[in-house]
Amino acid sequence: MTVHLLWIINQSGQLIAKSSFTAQNSIGELGAKPDLQLTMSSILFSTFGMSQELTPNANPVDSAGMTLLEFAEHNVHIYETPSLVKFVLVSDHHTYECNALFRQLHSLYVEYVVKNPFNIIDEGGIGQPIRIPAFTEAVKEAVDKYHSHTQQPAVKR
Amino acid sequence: MSQQRQVAAKLGEVAFDSGEKASAEFFAITYGALVQQMITDLPQADDVEVVNQQLDTMGRRIGSRLVEEYSARSGAPACRTFAQAADAVAIVGIKMFLNVNATVQPAEESGGDTFTLTFADNPLALFVELPEGPVRQRLWYSNVICGVIVGALSMVGFIAEATFVRDTLRGDATNEILLSFKGREKETFKVEQ
Numbered sequence: 001m002t003v004h005l006l007w008i009i010n011q012s013g014q015l016i017a018k019s020s021f022t023a024q025n026s027i028g029e030l031g032a033k034p035d036l037q038l039t040m041s042s043i044l045f046s047t048f049g050m051s052q053e054l055t056p057n058a059n060p061v062d063s064a065g066m067t068l069l070e071f072a073e074h075n076v077h078i079y080e081t082p083s084l085v086k087f088v089l090v091s092d093h094h095t096y097e098c099n100a101l102f103r104q105l106h107s108l109y110v111e112y113v114v115k116n117p118f119n120i121i122d123e124g125g126i127g128q129p130i131r132i133p134a135f136t137e138a139v140k141e142a143v144d145k146y147h148s149h150t151q152q153p154a155v156k157r
Numbered sequence: 158m159s160q161q162r163q164v165a166a167k168l169g170e171v172a173f174d175s176g177e178k179a180s181a182e183f184f185a186i187t188y189g190a191l192v193q194q195m196i197t198d199l200p201q202a203d204d205v206e207v208v209n210q211q212l213d214t215m216g217r218r219i220g221s222r223l224v225e226e227y228s229a230r231s232g233a234p235a236c237r238t239f240a241q242a243a244d245a246v247a248i249v250g251i252k253m254f255l256n257v258n259a260t261v262q263p264a265e266e267s268g269g270d271t272f273t274l275t276f277a278d279n280p281l282a283l284f285v286e287l288p289e290g291p292v293r294q295r296l297w298y299s300n301v302i303c304g305v306i307v308g309a310l311s312m313v314g315f316i317a318e319a320t321f322v323r324d325t326l327r328g329d330a331t332n333e334i335l336l337s338f339k340g341r342e343k344e345t346f347k348v349e350q
Contacts, residue, residue: 082228082235083312106229114225117218 001150002092003101003143004074005030007037008109011084013045014127019136021143027074027090044088048078068096081106101146108138165233165244169252172231176253185283192298205295212297216304217311224309227253235313239338242315243272246306246336255280270338273322277331287326297321303334316340 004027008017015038024031030040051066069076075095079087079102087105089098112135113119120128130136195208227233233249236242240263247261251274259276263269279299287293297303303319310317316339323333 081225083225084314085225103229110225110229114222117222 001095001147002026003089003095003098003146004092005088005090006105006139006143007041007044007086007088008130009041009045009086009088010127012127013042015041015129016127017130017135019139019143021140021147030090041088044076044078045086048080048086077102079106085109101142104142104146105139108135108142112138162244162248165248166252168231168233169249172227172249172253173256175230181280182283185281185285188281188301189285192296196292196296203291205291209295209297209300212300213304213307216301216306217308218304219301220305220308220310221312223254223305224312227309228313236315239270239315239317240272242310242313242317243274243336246310247272247274250306250309251276264335272336274334274336275331277325279325279332282326285326293327297324298326299324299332306334306336314341 002022004020004022006017006019006021007015010016018037018041020027020031030036048065052064065078065080067078069078071093073093075091075093077089077091077095077098079089079099081087087102087109089101091098112132113130116132119130119132192208192212195211196205199205199207227250228235231249231253233245236245243261247259251257251259257276257278257280259274261272261274264271264273281299281302285298287296287298297320300321303321306319307317318337318339320335321333322335323329323331325332
């Protein structure tokens with residue numbers, strides 16, 4: 001149950017935070033090319049919107065966007081807040097849900113970012129990358145704890 | 158109270174209980190000092206509407222951040238309709254942050270897009286007696302609450318207006334805010350037909 005990468009995408013589609021938690025080569029080209037992360041996060045933002053619009057669900061107002069993308073080597077998890085901020089986690093392909101971790105990351109985002117009166121909140125499409133060292137540190141700590149908790153069953157076995 | 162509202166009321170109570178507590182008196186006195194400073198700073202002593210506007214603007218900034226705390230900590234689901242949003246504001250949000258029991262009902266003859274939020278207690282106005290004159294006549298002392306509501310709703314896609322219509326500080330029997338739906342924020346993505 002390994003988490004490789006976190007993106008936070010604001011409601012305008014801007015990548016406002018990214019954190020890696022494993023070696024660069026664990027996510028292929030995405031690890032080596034920061035510009036590619038900007039491009040891919042924009043594509044993911046648009047695709048998420050399309051998934052809401054194109055759903056076969058009879059009542060589109062009630063449709064959530066996609067929450068899990070499964071690939072051969074990785075899964076991509078997406079969590080959208082009511083204010084349309086999206087948290088994206090790239091994990092190994094054995095991990096099928098990260099809900100508790102998402103809720104914890106959302107709480108950290110609230111405590112360190114949203115409540116900071118000098119951090120600009122997406123006003124009219126103008127976002128601001130998150131440059132708050134305490135937040136970055138808290139995120140890494142949360143993911144490290146997540147890793148140590150989810151590794152334990154394997155160790156016991 | 159409908160079952161949905163009972164669930165919402167429980168969410169508000171739990172969210173309030175789980176939050177850290179601070180002295181209500183300190184909060185009220187701090188707010189009072191802020192309002193008093195705004196009135197003192199007025200270039201024209203009777204231009205009280207300026208203070209109402211400043212409180213609203215400040216409230217919008219507060220609300221745009223508070224809504225994130227609301228969604229992270231209350232666990233309340235996203236609102237799909239404005240009626241649901243009005244319920245959430247009155248029953249969960251106001252309870253969660255102010256520990257005030259507010260009621261909400263559709264305004265008469267509004268066609269379903271205007272709601273009245275009513276609450277008897279106002280923790281912002283704990284020790285306040287407004288002086289006679291333009292301040293008592295025209296100041297909406299707790300106008301920051303209206304700004305908070307509008308700012309919070311705009312972050313989750315609802316364009317709204319909120320105005321006080323009754324205030325115990327002016328001698329009314331209770332406090333009442335009129336909350337009107339003005340539209341939806343533009344969708345972030347639209348498939349061209």
